[in-house]
Amino acid sequence: MTNKQLQKSRMWKYFIEATVEIIHEEGIDKVTIRKVADRAGYNSATLYNYFSELSHLKFFAAMRLLGGYIEEVTSLMEDGETPLDRYLIAWECFIRHSFRSPKLFNAVFIMDLGDQPGKLMQRYYEVYPAELVNVPDELQPTLFERSVMKRGKSMLQMAAEEGQIPPEQMNPVNEKTNLIWQGMMTSILNHRLDYDIGKAEENTMTYIREVIEGVRL
Template sequence: MKKKEIQMSRMWKYFIDATAEIIEEEGVESVTIRKVADKAGYNSATIYNYFTEISHLIFFASMKFLKNYTSDLGEYMKKGKDPLEKYLLSWECFCKHSFQHPDIFHALFIMDLGDHPEKLIEDYYKIYPNDLINIPEELKSILFERNMSKRSRSVLEAVEKEGFIKEENIDSISELTVLIWYGMFTNILNNRMNYDFEEAAKITMNYISEMVLHANVFDFQKNISVQQQ
C-alpha cells in the first residue's frame, strides 16, 4: 500500500471509529459532523476531505456493527439441509438482527447513499479486511451487495436449481420477501407497532415462509399479467 493510501486509510479509521462511538453512546440520530470532528480531534472541514456527506460516514460506522450478523449468518445457513432451508434461515437471521437494531440496518440498507453504494461496501472492507475473516466464500457475494432484492435473488437461484421453485417465479418471490420484511421493518422503525424484536422477527418469518413454501401453488407471472390488464 502506498504512503498516501496508508494515510487516507488511517484518517478514515479515525472518523469512522469516532462515529461508531457516537452511535454506540447516543444513537444514529445523534451523529453530526461537529460531534465526529470533536471526538476524532480534528475540525469539521477536515472530514469533508475524506467523506462527501455525513450519510457515508454513518454507513461506514454502521458496518462496524454488522459483524454479529455476518458471523451469525454463516451459522444459521449451516443448519439448512437444502437450498430452500438455507434461504429461509438466511432471512430468519436477517430479521432477527435487523429488528433488534433497526437504526443500524436502516443506515445500511435503506438510507439514501447516492450513486454506487456497493462501492462504499468495497471501500469499507479494504479498510477493515479482518471483518471478512471466517466468512464462507459463498456468503461474501451477498455481503458485497446492498440491494435487498439482489441479495435475496442470489440465494433463490440455488433454490430454483434444486427444483424447489420455478425459474419464472424467482423475481416475484424475491420482491415479495423483501416487501414483507420492509413492511414490518418500517412499522418497527417508526414505532407503529409494539412488538419486541423477537416477536416482529417471528411474525415476519411466518409470512415469508408461507409465501415461499407455497410459491409453486401460485402462478405469479399469470397473476401479475391479469392484474395489469
Template structure:
C-alpha cells in the same frame, strides 16, 4: 485518518444512537475540525454507513453459522438466514436502516467495497455463496443471490424468483418501517416471528401461485 472518523462515529452510535450523530460531534471526538471530515466523506450518511457496518458483525457471524450447519436444504438455510436478518434488524433498526435503506446517493456498492478494503478481516472465513450476498448493500440483489440457490436444488422455478424476492422484501420493509417509526406494537421477537411466517408461506407455496406473469421485469 479515515479510520479515526469512522471509529469516532461508531462510538457516538454506540453511546447515543444513529440519530444523534453530527459532523461536529464526530470532529470533536476525533480531534479535528469539521471541514477535515469532508476531505474523506462526501456526506454524513456515508460516514454513518461505514460506522454502522462495524455493528453488522453479529448478524454476519450468525448467518455464517447457518451456512456451516450440515444437512440443511437451500430452502431451510434461506428461511433461517431470513430469520436471523429479521432478528438483528428489529433489534438494531437504526443500524440496518443506515446500511440497507438510507439514501446513500449513487454509490452504495463502492462504499461497501471501500469498507471491506479497509477491514478485510470482516470477510475472512465467509462461505463463497454467502460472500457473494454480503458483497452488496443492495438488499434486492442479496435476496436474488439466495433464491438462486433454491432454484438449483429444485425448490423454486427460475421464472418465479423475481416476484418472490419482491414480495418477501416488501413484507420485511413494511414491517421494518412500521417498527422503525414506532408505528408497531410488536416486540423485536414478535416482529421477527410474523415476518418470517409470511416469508415462509410465500416461499413454500410460490410454485403454485403463478407469480411469473406478475413479476416486475
C-alpha cells in the same frame, strides 16, 4: 497498497471509530460532522476530505456494529442442507437482528446514500478486510451487496437450479419476501407496531415462509 492509500485508510478509520463511539454513547441520531471531527481530533474541513456526506459516516459505523450479525448468519447458514434452507435461515437471522437494531440496519440497507451506494459496501471491506476471513467464498458476494432486494437472489437462483422452486418464481418470491420485510421494518422505525418486536419477528418470518411454501416444488 501505496503510502497514500494507507494514509487514507488510517484517516477513514479514525473518523469511523469516532462515529462508532458516539453511536454507543448517544445513539446514531445524535451523530454530527462536528462531533465526529472533534472526537477524532480533526476539524470538519478535514473530515469532508474523506466523507462527502454524513450518511456515509453512519453507514460505515453501522457496518462496524453489525459484526455480530455477520458472524451469526455465516455460522447458521452452514447448517442449511439446501439453497432454500439457507435462504430461510438467512432471512430469520436478518429479521431478528434488523428488528432489534432498526436504526443501524436502516443506515446500512435503507437510508439514502446518494450516488453509487453499492460501492460503499465494497469500500468498507477494503478498509476492514479481516471481517471476511471467516466468511465462506460463496457468501462473500452477498455481503458486498447493499441492496436487500439483490442479497437473496443468488440463493433463490440456486434453489431454482436444483428444482426447489420454479425458475419463473425466483423474482416474484424475492420481491414479495423483501416487501414483507420492508413493510414491517418501516412500521418499527416509525413506531407503528401494535405488538412487541418478538411478535413482529414471528409474523414476518411466518409470512415469508408462506411465500416459499406457496411455490416450493
